[in-house]
Amino acid sequence: MLVTNKEILIKAQKAAYAIGAFNIQNLESLLAVVDAAAEERSPIIVAVTPGAIKYGGLNYLARLVKTAAETMPVPISLHLDHGEDVETVKKCLEAGFTSVMIDGSHLPIEENIALTRRIVDISHQKGVSVEGELGRLAGVEEKTVEERKAVLTDPREAEEFVKRTNVDALAISIGTSHGAYKFKGEPQLDFERLKQIRERVEVPLVLHGASSVPQWIIEKATKYGAELAGAKGIPEDHIRKAISLGITKINIDTDLRLAFTATVREVLMNSPKEFDPRKILGPAKEAMKEVVKAKMRLFGSSGKA
Ligand code: TD4
Ligand code: CA
Ligand code: ZN
Secondary structure: OEOOHHHHHHHHHHHOOOEEEEEOOOHHHHHHHHHHHHHHOOOEEEEEOHHHHHHHOHHHHHHHHHHHHHHOOOOEEEEEEEEOOHHHHHHHHHOOOOEEEEOOOOOOHHHHHHHHHHHHHHHHOOOOEEEEEEOOOOOOOOOOHHHHHHHOOOHHHHHHHHHHHOOOEEEEOOOOOOOOEOOOOOOOOOHHHHHHHHHHOOOOEEEOOOOOOOHHHHHHHHHOOOOOOOOEOOOHHHHHHHHHOOEEEEEEOHHHHHHHHHHHHHHHHHOOOOOOHHHHHHHHHHHHHHHHHHHHHHHOOOOOO
8 A cells, every 4th residue: 555654654663663765766676675565564665766767757667656555465655765856846746656855955954944844835735745854974085083073963953954844754864875885994873963863853763875785795796797895884783773763764775786786697697598688687676675675674664564
C-alpha cells in the first residue's frame, strides 16, 4: 500500500527503529528494494532524486513505484530525495509522490526556511510529507576539525528551523557524506550533537550518507577489475548507535550501486559468452536485494509491516 513518510516514520520513532530510504533509477533497482521489503515484511521508502528523474523519466518511475505499492503487501512511500526547487516538487506532487525532500541546506538559513516553508504549504495541502535539511554533509574536502564542524547542524538552529517551517522530518549533518569515500582516517560521527538535536527537535531525524561500503563488496568489485582504493563508509555499530540516539530514517544508495557493479563485473568476467541482459542484470538485482534485506534487519524495520 502507498503511504506517506510521516505515517511510517512516526510509528518507527515511537518504537525506536529506523526505516530505510533506498534510491532507485530503473526497474531492476525498484524490484530489488520492494522484493526485499516484501520478504522482510518491512515498510520502505523508495527514493527518487532529480538525477534519477532525468535518467528514468518522472512518470515512468512514479508509475513503477505506484504499481509496486498497489501489489506489495507492505507500506511503500514514494519520496523525492534532494528536491532542489518548487518546480520539481510541484511535478512530483502531480505525479503522486507521497513525500518530498526540499534540500535548501546550501542556502543561508533564512532562505532555507522560506523555501522549505513554501514547500510545506503546497505539500501539506495534498497530504504529502516534507523533509527539510539543515547543515551540509561533510565532504572529504573539509580537512580540518574546524572546517568539518562548520558544516554540521547546529542544535539551536535545528529547533528554530523545525518550528518555523513545520517540516515532518529533518535531515541533519553529524559527519556523514554521500558516496563511497566518506573518511580519510577513522570514521567519526558527532553523536553528542545528535543527542543535543534530539533534545530540541521532536520530528523524526534523517541520516543521509549512511552507506557502510562493506569490505566484502569492495573486495568482490576489485577482484573483477573495479578501482575503489580508499573507499570507506559508516560502520554498522555507528548506525545502530545513531538509531538508539534518535535517527528514524536512513538513506542508502552507494551500497546498492556497489553491489550492482560488483555483480555485473563478476557475471561478465565469469561468463564471457553471456549477452542476455536478464542473465547479467538478474544476479545484480539479487545482490542489491540481499543488501537491502540486511539493512532492514540492521535498522530493526524487518517484521514491522
Ligand atoms: O540521499 N542519498 C542518495 C543520494 C543519491 C544521489 O543521486 P544522484 O546521483 O541521482 O544525484 C543519500 O543520502 C545516500 O547516501 P550514501 O551513503 O548511500 O551515498
Ligand atoms: Ca544538502
Ligand atoms: Zn542524501
